[in-house]
Amino acid sequence: xxxxxxxxxxxxxxxxxxxxxxxxxxxxxxxxxxxxxxxxxxxxxxxxxxxxxxxxxxxxxxxxxxxxxxxxxxxxxxxxxxxxxxxxxxxxxxxxxxxxxxxxxxxxxxxxxxxxxxxxxxxxxxxxxxxxxxxxxxxxxxxxxxxxxxxxxxxxxxxxxxxxxxxxxxxxxxxxxxxxxxxxxxxxxxxxxxxxxxxxxxxxxxxxxxxxxxxxxxxxxxxx
Amino acid sequence: xxxxxxxxxxxxxxxxxxxxxxxxxxxxxxxxxxxxxxxxxxxxxxxxxxxxxxxxxxxxxxxxxxxxxxxxxxxxxxxxxxxxxxxxxxxxxxxxxxxxxxxxxxxxxxxxxxxxxxxxxxxxxxxxxxxxxxxxxxxxxxxxxxxxxxxxxxxxxxxxxxxxxxxxxxxxxxxxxxxxxxxxxxxxxxxxxxxxxxxxxxxxxxxxxxxxxxxxxxxxxxxx
DNA sequence: GTCTATAGTCGGATAGAC
DNA sequence: GTCTATCCGACTATAGAC
Numbered sequence: 001x002x003x004x005x006x007x008x009x010x011x012x013x014x015x016x017x018x019x020x021x022x023x024x025x026x027x028x029x030x031x032x033x034x035x036x037x038x039x040x041x042x043x044x045x046x047x048x049x050x051x052x053x054x055x056x057x058x059x060x061x062x063x064x065x066x067x068x069x070x071x072x073x074x075x076x077x078x079x080x081x082x083x084x085x086x087x088x089x090x091x092x093x094x095x096x097x098x099x100x101x102x103x104x105x106x107x108x109x110x111x112x113x114x115x116x117x118x119x120x121x122x123x124x125x126x127x128x129x130x131x132x133x134x135x136x137x138x139x140x141x142x143x144x145x146x147x148x149x150x151x152x153x154x155x156x157x158x159x160x161x162x163x164x165x166x167x168x169x170x171x172x173x174x175x176x177x178x179x180x181x182x183x184x185x186x187x188x189x190x191x192x193x194x195x196x197x198x199x200x201x202x203x204x205x206x207x208x209x210x211x212x213x214x215x216x217x218x219x220x221x222x223x224x
Numbered sequence: 225x226x227x228x229x230x231x232x233x234x235x236x237x238x239x240x241x242x243x244x245x246x247x248x249x250x251x252x253x254x255x256x257x258x259x260x261x262x263x264x265x266x267x268x269x270x271x272x273x274x275x276x277x278x279x280x281x282x283x284x285x286x287x288x289x290x291x292x293x294x295x296x297x298x299x300x301x302x303x304x305x306x307x308x309x310x311x312x313x314x315x316x317x318x319x320x321x322x323x324x325x326x327x328x329x330x331x332x333x334x335x336x337x338x339x340x341x342x343x344x345x346x347x348x349x350x351x352x353x354x355x356x357x358x359x360x361x362x363x364x365x366x367x368x369x370x371x372x373x374x375x376x377x378x379x380x381x382x383x384x385x386x387x388x389x390x391x392x393x394x395x396x397x398x399x400x401x402x403x404x405x406x407x408x409x410x411x412x413x414x415x416x417x418x419x420x421x422x423x424x425x426x427x428x429x430x431x432x433x434x435x436x437x438x439x440x441x442x443x444x445x446x447x448x
Numbered sequence: 449g450t451c452t453a454t455a456g457t458c459g460g461a462t463a464g465a466c
Numbered sequence: 467g468t469c470t471a472t473c474c475g476a477c478t479a480t481a482g483a484c
Contacts, residue, residue: 012467026353030255034460044469049461051467121352128345129250130409142410150414167415168431171407172400179399182406185354186366190374190391207392214438236449258478268451273479275449451484459476466469 013051015041020062025121029059029131063126063133066119067140073109074141077101078148085151092156096216099152100209106145107177107208112201120181146170156216169215177208237275239265244286249345253283253355287350287357290343291364297333298365301325302372309375316380320440323376324433330369331401331432336425344405370394380440393439401432 019041023032034055038045052058081098084090110116126134147161150170154161157169180187180196187193193200243265247256258279262269276282305322308314314322334340350358371385374394378385381393404411404420411417417424 028252028255031252033458035458045460046462046469047467055460124348124352124406127407127409128348134409138410138413143413146410146414164415164427165431168427171403171411171414172431172435174407175399175401175403176396177399178403178406179395182348182402183351183395183398185351185358186362186370187395189362189367190370190395191388203388203392207389207396211396211435211439214441214443215435217438219438257476259476269478270451270480271449279478449484451482453481453483455478455480457477457479460474462473463471464469465471466467 012041012043012047016043016047016051016058017062017065020058021066021119021122024059024062025119028121028125060133060136062119062122063136064140066122067137069115069119070109070137070141071144074102074105074145077105078144081148081152085148085155090155095152095156096213099149099156099212102145102149102152103173103177103208103212104205106174107201107205111177111180111204112196116181124182146174149173153216157218172215173208173212176211177204180204236265236267236271240267240271240275240282241286241289244282245290245343245346248283248286249343252345252349253280284357284360286343286346287360288364290346291361293339293343294333294361294365295368298326298329298369301329302368305372305376309372309379314379319376319380320437323373323380323436324429326369326373326376327397327401327432327436328429330398331404331425331429335401335404335428336420340405348406370398373397377440381442396439397432397436400435401428404428 016037019037020032023036023040026032027036032055034045034048037055037058038047041047048055048058052061077098081102084095084098110120123137126137146167150166151161153159153169153173154163154166157166159166196204240261243261244256247260247264250256251260256279258269258272261279261282262271265271272279272282276285301322305326308319308322334344347361350361370391374390375385377383377393377397378387378390381390383390420428
């Protein structure tokens with residue numbers, strides 16, 4: 001149970017990736033120092049060039065790790081949804097419920113989890129100024145999730161999956177939950193929420209489910 | 225028309241702030257170098273300590289500038305909305321239309337404008353890891369805007385302005401438009417949009433208006 | 449008010465002992 | 467596989483000429 005009892009550097013590599021997520025996320029690539037990275041991993045500075053070849057390669061390894069974490073966490077709901085999209089028998093209410101499963105999982109991971117707290121900044125930087133690392137994130141995780149949500153929206157609203165309006169609805173839905181991460185400090189000021197535990201996460205999930213249903217309901221009867 | 229014909233340093237100060245927004249936004253505080261800041265402003269490194277006292281003071285000056293830009297841009301729709309909120313005669317459809325004016329203005333500024341391209345990263349970093357600068361942003365601009373949107377939502381849906389559910393709807397509405405900035409690279413991949421000019425901005429505004437109306441309509445008749 | 453020169457600190461990467 | 471020592475470049479801020 002000692003910090004590095006068995007074999008030493010057996011997992012210096014993974015500790016470095018863990019530290020990289022935290023440090024790069026918090027400070028950004030250029031501002032993160034190899035000394036920070038190493039000391040937070042309980043390792044030596046020279047371990048970075050040794051294990052990864054350099055600071056940049058460690059950054060890419062961290063991106064791949066995030067993509068993997070997202071893909072793993074979303075695999076269940078996304079897989080079920082993919083199946084349902086391919087099933088012509090799936091009706092509107094089942095599709096909508098499955099979309100709720102997907103958004104719930106996404107909210108749990110991206111908004112409510114401790115780990116997202118760690119690497120959210122990582123993703124946000126790559127969204128604003130994509131580097132090679134964004135390829136890893138997008139191809140490894142985001143692509144599947146966005147395609148799944150868009151596919152469900154398309155089926156539910158009777159449009160084509162590649163309709164740009166469907167993509168916009170998809171981003172709108174994701175925006176409603178992601179805003180709680182991207183506008184964290186504003187949420188803190190307005191609602192006094194210091195974290196998204198328990199009830200608060202559930203409230204966000206419920207709001208997204210409710211709004212999603214309304215958003216994908218054709219205007220029948222309601223004039224606006 | 226020469227880059228600095230009249231009086232030289234007459235506006236070295238404002239050029240430094242302009243440059244600060246771009247550089248801090250792109251690279252973050254720690255990674256931004258005074259050399260970058262100065263050269264992008266066409267000024268000397270020593271001009272920073274001279275005009276502002278140091279790098280940090282320049283950062284705060286840049287934050288104040290952003291707050292001012294947002295407040296100025298939103299002043300019209302927000303002012304009109306404030307008035308309407310106080311007017312008991314304002315009916316649902318007028319309130320909803322005014323909310324559309326506010327979200328349109330916000331989308332124009334935060335998503336569609338060239339300047340937002342410049343300083344969006346600045347705000348995003350402060351949302352994730354607030355410093356003194358966030359106070360300037362929040363008190364100087366965000367507070368009024370969020371309060372206005374929440375106030376309109378409250379009136380439209382017949383709830384109290386300080387109801388947490390109202391705040392959540394407010395964030396949900398803002399999230400739908402902000403996501404186009406915070407998930408910029410994903411939008412580029414999915415929709416192929418390299419910018420938000422013309423039709424695209426209009427499409428985002430229309431989506432937000434449409435969704436806002438649905439979101440604030442009580443479930444009458446529609447079962448879900 | 450703006451510049452050059454420089455002081456003092458800290459960055460990433462490498463060499464070589466263990 | 468991990469460490470210490472060290473090179474060399476880049477950083478912020480200051481001093482002082484103009």
